[in-house]
Amino acid sequence: VLQSLAGTSTTDLASTYERYYEGLAALAEKLEIPPEEAEELIANILISTLLLKRPAGDVERWLVAALHDAARGEKC
């Protein structure tokens, strides 16, 4: 993920964030996560996953798993 973000313009970075945000926000709604919590949760997940962890595999699956687990109440 980093490689795809490194050197990309601010506009492209912003659209990457917005694209993933919209998908996760829709999922958060289905999972009945209160909007005020969902916004912060999604920000945490996107920063952690896209910028720090940078998984080699299926990023979307990773993001969805993180949100699902958060919805389960961070029970791990």
Next chain:
Amino acid sequence: MFTRRSRLKPERVREFTRLAQHLTAEREAATPLVERLLRETEPEKWPTLAEHPDLKTIGALERLANIFAETLTKNARKATAVAELAVSVAEGLTPGSYPIAAISQLQALAWKDLGKALRFLGRNLEAVDAFHTAESRLVPGLTHDRAIVRFNLAMSLQELGQFDESFDLITESRRLFDEHGDARNTLLCGLAEGILLQRLGRFREARETYLLLLASTKPIDQESLGALHRAIGLCSLDLRDFREAELNLRHSIALSREIGQPLEALKGETALGRLFNRKGEPQRAIEHLRPVRRAFLRAGLAEEAGICGLEIVEGLLLLDSASPAETLARKIVAEFVTAGLSARAIGALGYLAEAIASKKASTKLVSDVRDYIVSLRTSPERDFATS
């Protein structure tokens, strides 16, 4: 219309893009910077580096984490010093210097590494504390990190004999890794589950666990495949299923050779020697194990040579050859002393040699000493007790 969907905040987008741009530069600068600082500073003064402003970056902390991972199995004390420095740097990050999720993750991972280092040194109670601190740093959403921390906590709890808690944490972590599509960590959890079952003497369940991993459709690297076959072989050995044991041990040895891991292959050969002893073929075991032991000694691995030597001692006792068994046991003691290995291991080996000399040694005592020496790798403070 009223919506329950959270709205995108422009300040979050700015925070994300700014961090992405900073990170590229930070990561580029961190490698030479961190390596130079560690090289030019005496290790006992590394704690003072925590105040160095150039280290207070994500790039520097990531580099410290890489150095920690590269060092842990080679020099656990140095790795501990690196982890302690990382904890100090991460805890000293100014609030607001990075988004909260980034700081949270960096602090948690630094504590997790310190916990791993402490576990490696056998300081499991302190390791458990470090893992609990790591978890306390995590903000909601950092599920994968939580699974990593809890998996490591499970490993330390296992060393402390808290098997049920350990088992639950491994199972839960495995589920989370699987949901993330993290095949490598899922496999590691499966292996850990099997090892725990083996430690509990539940060899059939352990073997089932390994066989399920083997049957999985997910890709398994050759190294893990070799480890799986060896584990299945060892379980089968304890189940006295000698045919399966030999098949899997030979497969594991071949895989280790194929991927250029001759020492792993030698460990497999040692297990094969044990199999011959168990099958009631001690002469074959001794002939098989002697060149293996010599290879370990040539590689400077006194401990592995000693473990292999103990299988030979067992074979000699099975042949009623107490005198050569005693000579070999004393030779292993001398090799451990020369290599500066654990005083506890040396004590247990000395006890064995004396027991053989006074005709009180059984093959059970030999296996107890061997298992004890192996256990000292993860619990160096453990005392020897024979049943």
